[in-house]
Ligand SMILES: *[C@@H]1O[C@H](CO)[C@@H](O)[C@H](O)[C@H]1NC(C)=O
């Protein structure tokens with residue numbers, strides 16, 4: 233019986249719980265006195281346990297009925313989940329406004345874009361260049377138009393421009409340039425170059441380039457290859473160009 237009481241005592245950490253065992257260890261008192269002290273302590277621990285149990289029951293009943301979980305001292309995560317959808321402004325402010333953000337992206341601001349597919353190529357022998365003519369693959373919004381070789385920008389702004397051309401040409405280097413024409417001036421916006429194998433069997437390379445540019449209203453873009461009669465693959469998945477407004 234003394235054994236059981238000791239085990240209980242060590243299981244519940246109560247301040248000063250160690251003193252009877254210490255006294256017994258000194259062997260200054262008789263075994264009878266030790267047993268008596270241990271029994272008294274076991275009774276005290278039992279009473280404390282009962283009090284704690286009663287307290288738990290009362291707290292449980294209170295929190296079960298109350299909707300405000302925060303008042304019961306429940307951790308923050310539970311409090312947030314618990315108050316979702318209820319009329320609690322403080323909690324709502326902390327939650328991310330997913331719905332609002334999605335509306336801003338899709339509803340109020342539809343991105344303007346053009347994805348172009350090759351229609352044909354035109355060689356200008358005197359100028360030693362080949363220019364691509366385009367047709368619209370995908371498009372959305374207004375402010376961008378395509379007309380033959382030219383992409384016309386009717387709304388000024390920052391644009392992301394991308395392009396890829398597949399070359400089947402054994403000329404030592406192949407590539408393309410995207411030029412912008414505005415008010416009679418011409419600017420090179422981006423350029424892509426590839427070294428080519430001299431055996432036509434292996435002379436196959438794609439060249440891709442992309443970047444962000446400011447395009448004024450009235451800008452005209454053109455993609456050209458600085459070679460006459462350039463060997464190109466004009467399938468829409470091999471050669472394409474696109475532009476979208478940022
Ligand atoms: C450009 O395209 C829009 C429709 O996307 C059309 O209404 C407009 O007339 C076109 N402008 C030109 C100059 O082709």
Ligand SMILES: *[C@@H]1O[C@H](CO)[C@@H](O)[C@H](O)[C@H]1NC(C)=O
Nearest residue numbers: 402429430431432433434435
């Ligand atoms: C190109 O490569 C093929 C295959 O290896 C070969 O048969 C052919 O002779 C080569 N052509 C030239 C011009 O080197």
